[in-house]
Amino acid sequence: MNQRITVSKTTASRLDTVDFNRLGFGLQFSDHMFQMVYEDGRWHSPEIIPYQPIPHEPANTTLHYGQTVFEGLKAFYAKSGVNVFRPDKHATRLLNSCERMCIPVFEKEYFTEAIDLLVQIDYDWIPRQRGHALYIRPLIYSIGNFLGVKESDTYRFLIMTSPVASYYEEGLSPVKILATDKYVRAVKGGTGSAKTAGNYAASLYAAREAKKMGYTQVLWLDAIHHEYIEEVGTMNIFFLINDELVTPPLSGTILPGVTRDSVLTLGREWGMNVSEREISIKEVFAAAKDGTLQEMFGTGTAAVISPVGKLRYRDDEVIINNFEIGPVAQKFYDEITAIQYGEKEDAHGWIHHVEIASEVLA
Numbered sequence: 001m002n003q004r005i006t007v008s009k010t011t012a013s014r015l016d017t018v019d020f021n022r023l024g025f026g027l028q029f030s031d032h033m034f035q036m037v038y039e040d041g042r043w044h045s046p047e048i049i050p051y052q053p054i055p056h057e058p059a060n061t062t063l064h065y066g067q068t069v070f071e072g073l074k075a076f077y078a079k080s081g082v083n084v085f086r087p088d089k090h091a092t093r094l095l096n097s098c099e100r101m102c103i104p105v106f107e108k109e110y111f112t113e114a115i116d117l118l119v120q121i122d123y124d125w126i127p128r129q130r131g132h133a134l135y136i137r138p139l140i141y142s143i144g145n146f147l148g149v150k151e152s153d154t155y156r157f158l159i160m161t162s163p164v165a166s167y168y169e170e171g172l173s174p175v176k177i178l179a180t181d182k183y184v185r186a187v188k189g190g191t192g193s194a195k196t197a198g199n200y201a202a203s204l205y206a207a208r209e210a211k212k213m214g215y216t217q218v219l220w221l222d223a224i225h226h227e228y229i230e231e232v233g234t235m236n237i238f239f240l241i242n243d244e245l246v247t248p249p250l251s252g253t254i255l256p257g258v259t260r261d262s263v264l265t266l267g268r269e270w271g272m273n274v275s276e277r278e279i280s281i282k283e284v285f286a287a288a289k290d291g292t293l294q295e296m297f298g299t300g301t302a303a304v305i306s307p308v309g310k311l312r313y314r315d316d317e318v319i320i321n322n323f324e325i326g327p328v329a330q331k332f333y334d335e336i337t338a339i340q341y342g343e344k345e346d347a348h349g350w351i352h353h354v355e356i357a358s359e360v361l362a
């Protein structure tokens, strides 16, 4: 890293406006954010500044053409400091997303260094309650002002943070999922494996239809055969069939989830029969009918593990594991959260621990 990150702190903290018993998800933002700008062929002026509105011109190309990428990771309150979960893996994925969207890459050290500083400066914003966390949202977008469809030559990199409640206030609760063969999320050669705005805008219409029918999320199928399972909303998806833990492979159309990777790693260590393979919606319904579909759950940073209790496809609907949390989903949730809060040994080097100076802790 060739430039130091400068720090200008706020003189008017908003911390006292936050009710930590009613956080919700991503609704309020901590006092500070990281900013760095790309101009004249280089990233420069990395700084921590007060969280604030940013003026933009109507011609801003991000608004028109969506040349933008983001990340989502979490920091946890832990004894004597803060545990950031797998920041290196998130940084690598952000760089991969940048590459796909023609956004100039940055030195990875800025990512971890900026997060270290943010969690130190906004330490008091990190919720103390077990299950709650500081959600970290890096965002990079074009700040070019022109109407031609082409790569911008100016960008802004921001990292904001948001204190969030646990996804499920009363423990894990199963969701209802609707598989769609009408809409698709991504196709091979497209942008499905990048965390970029267009993928999410494109998913809203199908999600709206699912909600109208009483389902929480859409299960996406492949764009060519409308048959092979891809992922759910902003989560990767797992099935436990006949004691085989199955998840679709990373073939370029789904997001390479960090939680997905953590589950695969733990499952293999626990001696489970783990497969990254194609799985069709027909296979899932057949397994549900012959009684071999034991569990189905989503994985993602926000919820960690999200059990699926009900699955619909066309006129077929199945209830999974009596609409209850299965023992395997629960075991992954318990293990990953225990590592995140520093209650269990971190045998994989997943935790980046940030010490907080004793005068701050006092």
Ligand SMILES: *Cc1c(COP(=O)(O)O)cnc(C)c1O
Pocket (backbone or CB within 6 Å): 072, 195, 231, 233, 234, 235, 236, 255, 256, 257, 258, 259, 260, 299, 300, 301, 302
């Ligand atoms: C972010 C995301 C995931 C989950 O990734 P994690 O790294 O586990 O949070 C899965 N699918 C999509 C589409 C996503 O945007």
